[in-house]
Amino acid sequence: MxxxxxxxxxxxxxxxxxxxxxxxxxxxxxxxxxxxxxxxxxxxxxxxxxxxxxxxxxxxxxxxxxxxxxxxxxxxxxxxxxxxxxxxxxxxxxxxxxxxxxxxxxxxxxxxxxxxxxxxxxxxxxxxxxxxxxxxxxxxxxxxxxHPRFRDLGVEPTGNALSPEHLAAAFAGRATSLKAALLDQSVIAGLGNIYVCEALWRSGLSPLRAAGSIVGADGGPTAETRRLVEAIVAVIAEAIEAGGSSLRDHVRTDGSLGYFQHRFAVYDRAGEPCARPGCGGTVERIVQTGRSTFHCPVCQPARGGAAARREIRPGRR
CATH class of the missing domain: 3.20.190.10 (MutM-like, N-terminal)
Incomplete structure (x- = not known):
């Protein structure tokens, strides 16, 4: 999609x-x-x-x-x-x-x-x-x-409403994984699987970590929260500038294809070396809540407990 x-x-x-x-x-x-x-x-x-x-x-x-x-x-x-x-x-x-x-x-x-x-x-x-x-x-x-289609949508990842404070308030106390929390459309509207994987890699955060683990003890944002917001904003802006990713059926209105897929660091790159300089890890594909997740377990270390890991199960790509 x-x-x-x-x-x-x-x-x-x-x-x-x-x-x-x-x-x-x-x-x-x-x-x-x-x-x-x-x-x-x-x-x-x-x-x-x-x-x-x-x-x-x-x-x-x-x-x-x-x-x-x-x-x-x-x-x-x-x-x-x-x-x-x-x-x-x-x-x-x-x-x-x-x-x-x-x-x-x-x-x-x-x-x-x-x-x-x-x-x-x-x-x-x-x-x-x-x-x-x-x-x-x-x-x-x-x-x-x-309207039923719009009333539960969260903030746009392209505007000033997406802030570290907003993300901290949405994630505080949540045991669900970062990957699942970021796909929650009531938190950030329009953020999908591809760009969640890319943003998590850029921010060095594991998709398996509990969402609440990047929130401070006072419920406020941490350095990790700020890093994640910056990564989300940057990856969405770059993808728009590149004209999208042209996956499967997507083309522009004039028939041309976007080319952001050539900049993917982890998405659909399972088995390839991690693109982060000096990392030395290999991109892995796991499945969370029925969706493929691509990440580097070396530079995105999993911390956050078994609650997040229990989400991994067979599913579609």
Whole structure:
């Protein structure tokens, strides 16, 4: 599933075509994706101006001029592409972004083009989703913070709200592992498996340690808490700048691939030497709560007790 940097990359790719444009026509190739479309979905969007395109966690949020928000989630295999109509009125063709680091054919079958949004800007935004795990919904902007999909989300890892004090307050007294605590979306919204592994490696903290072990006796942040926050912020910022990781189905809106996967220090590198200078360790893969964890047991020493280690059991990668 695309993680926050991939979704933010998609948002940045869509924004120039969508923001300020009026939705002229919406074509739905089917009545549902993961869930049925809301009643009168196309009718409620057509004629509305797209005021702004934002992101909350892994959700894209397009504000409409009537106070509604078009909420979009990519699911496992969803992607958007932006097409520009040719001057002669021929079928739309992909709009290229020549500033992208490199380009690859999309390889997406038109049979999986489920939603097409035609805009007054001359662009057409097409949503393609072979597995149909993504979805679209409409919500009121005034009620978005209490909407079931948003009300329990934690702070964003891209803003000032993620601080050592916030993390210490969230982790104080928690016996669950650092890995599991960081994947808790009510603590940090949008932080996923790949970037948790990378941030823990950068901060030199074991994914097996109890979350509460990096909090001071007074409940405040420690040097380890501060180091972890700095690592999270840095790895997310670098991944966004790199355009995401292009794992499996994820591509940008212009069809190009992100390349942060070339900077992975531990994720998907089991059996390789640790990238930390002077470490000498080997990256290992373990499974925690059904998810793969990649770490170096030498420079990320496990301290925190058996409670964390009991989470290791067979599961998916």
């Amino acid at each position: 695309p993680e926050l940097p991939e979704v933010e990359t998609v948002r940045r790719g869509l924004a120039p075509a969508m923001e300020g444009a009026v939705v002229e026509h919406v074509r739905l190739a089917r009545p549902d994706l993961r869930f049925p479309f809301p009643d009168r979905f196309a009718e409620r969007i057509e004629g509305r101006r797209l005021v702004a395109l934002g992101r909350r966690a892994k959700y894209l949020c397009a504000d409409l001029d009537d106070g509604a928000v078009l909420v979009m989630h990519l699911g496992m295999s969803g992607s958007f592409r932006v097409e520009a109509a040719s001057p002669g009125g021929d079928p739309a063709s992909p709009r290229a972004d020549l500033s992208a680091p490199f380009h690859h054919p999309r390889g997406k079958s038109a049979a999986h083009d489920h939603v097409a949004i035609e805009l007054s800007s001359g662009a057409r935004v097409v949503y393609n989703d072979p597995r149909r795990f993504g979805f679209m919904d409409l919500a009121a902007r005034a009620d978005l913070d209490v």
